[in-house]
Each structure stands twice: as structure tokens, then as C-alpha cells.
Amino acid sequence: MQDGLKVLARLFGVLARITLYISGTCLILMTAVVAAQVFMRYVIGSSIVWSEPLAVQFMGWFILLGAAVGTREGYHLSFDVLLMFxxxxxxxxxxSVSDLVVGAFGAGMFWFGLELARRTWSSKMPTLGLPDGTNFLPLVLGGLLVVLFSGERLLRRAAGMQTARFGEDMVED
Incomplete structure (x- = not known):
């Protein structure tokens, strides 16, 4: 079982790293779009009409994907004082209870995000021309990743293996 969990940890480590790179790229792109809007508005005197909705799209991606990686790494909110005693x-x-609750929250993100995306897909954002449902895709993917990463933490704990620390793939050789 531990060999299978080591393979899973490596795969999820790669998935988390890719997710973090996408999240960071979206943060950089959002910053660039906002900077371009500020420059255009206050220096050139003309606004970019699509800058705000695009910046909000990038913000959703970097926050929700980053939060999913934070779940894997164990950086979600917690109150640890009692645990010391x-x-x-x-x-x-x-x-484990915490991981179950976080995983259930991720399942809710996935399920209700999917429903929101489905219900709003037919209308379009006027400035970007994209379906409104694309606003909820980060919620769907982020929720799915939270479920997967919470499940990985539960499996590893059940097998007596360590859980994540930032930057590690949680594999003991």
C-alpha cells in the first residue's frame, strides 16, 4: 500500500506544482492587466473596457487554485493551540476530521460551482464575449483539487505516512 501511496504522492506533487505555476501565472497576468488599465486610464486618458472582467477571471484562478495547493500542503486555517496538549x-x-471537513467543503465548491457554471453558460459577458459560466470554472477545478488533496492527506495518515510540507512531494525514500 505504501508503494502505491508513494506513486500517488509523486503524481499529486506534480499536479500541485503545475497548479501552483498556473496560479502564479494568473497572478502575474492579473497584475499586468490592472497595470495596463491604470496606465491607459491615467496616462493615455482612455480605458480598456475588458480589463476588469479579465482581471477578475485571473483572480479567481489564482486564488482558488492556490487554495487547493494550500490544502495539500496543510496551510488551510486551523487553531492549533489545543493540539499541543x-x-x-x-x-x-x-x-483527519479537519481533512474530511475541508474535503466536504471542496466537494461543495465543485458541485455548486458546476451548477452555477451550467446555469450561466448560455449568457455571454459583453466585454469579453466569453460565457458567464467561465467565471465559475476556477471554483469547479479548485473544489475538485481540494477533494483530491484532502483524500490524499487522509490516505497517507491512515497508512502512517507523513503529510505535506511546503515544497515536498511527501515521499520517503
């Missing part, structure tokens, strides 16, 4: 078995149990 509890036995290790109880701490592992509470971490």
Missing part, C-alpha cells in the same frame, strides 16, 4: 493519537484523529 493532546495525545498524538487524538491529534491525528482531529487532523
Amino acid at each position: 493532546l495525545p498524538q493519537g487524538v491529534v491525528r484523529f482531529l487532523h
Whole structure:
């Protein structure tokens, strides 16, 4: 089982790294679009009509994909003071409950994001010409990744293996 989890950890490590690169690229692109809009508006005196909706699109991607990687790395919000005083078995149990709750939240993101995308797909954003449903695609993909990464954390904990630390693929050789 641990060999299979090592392969899974490597695959999810690659997936997390790709996701983080996409997230970072979207942050850079959003910054560039906003900078271009500021330059055009205050220096040239003319606005770019598509800058705000495009910047919001990029923002959704970098926030929700980054949050999914944060789930894998264990950076979601937590209150750890109590955990310092509890036995290790109880701490592992509470971490598993946390991963289950985060995974359920990710499932909700996926399910309801998919429903929002489906219901708004037929209308178009006037400035970009894209379906309105594209606004919810980061929610769908981010939710799916949260579910996958939470499941990976649960499997690894059940097998007695370490969970993520930033920048590691969680593989013991």
C-alpha cells in the first residue's frame, strides 16, 4: 500500500506544482492587466473596457487554485493551540476530521460551482464575449483539487505516512 501511496504522492506533487505555476501565472497576468488599465486610464486618458472582467477571471484562478495547493500542503486555517496538549493519537484523529471537513467543503465548491457554471453558460459577458459560466470554472477545478488533496492527506495518515510540507512531494525514500 505504501508503494502505491508513494506513486500517488509523486503524481499529486506534480499536479500541485503545475497548479501552483498556473496560479502564479494568473497572478502575474492579473497584475499586468490592472497595470495596463491604470496606465491607459491615467496616462493615455482612455480605458480598456475588458480589463476588469479579465482581471477578475485571473483572480479567481489564482486564488482558488492556490487554495487547493494550500490544502495539500496543510496551510488551510486551523487553531492549533489545543493540539499541543493532546495525545498524538487524538491529534491525528482531529487532523483527519479537519481533512474530511475541508474535503466536504471542496466537494461543495465543485458541485455548486458546476451548477452555477451550467446555469450561466448560455449568457455571454459583453466585454469579453466569453460565457458567464467561465467565471465559475476556477471554483469547479479548485473544489475538485481540494477533494483530491484532502483524500490524499487522509490516505497517507491512515497508512502512517507523513503529510505535506511546503515544497515536498511527501515521499520517503
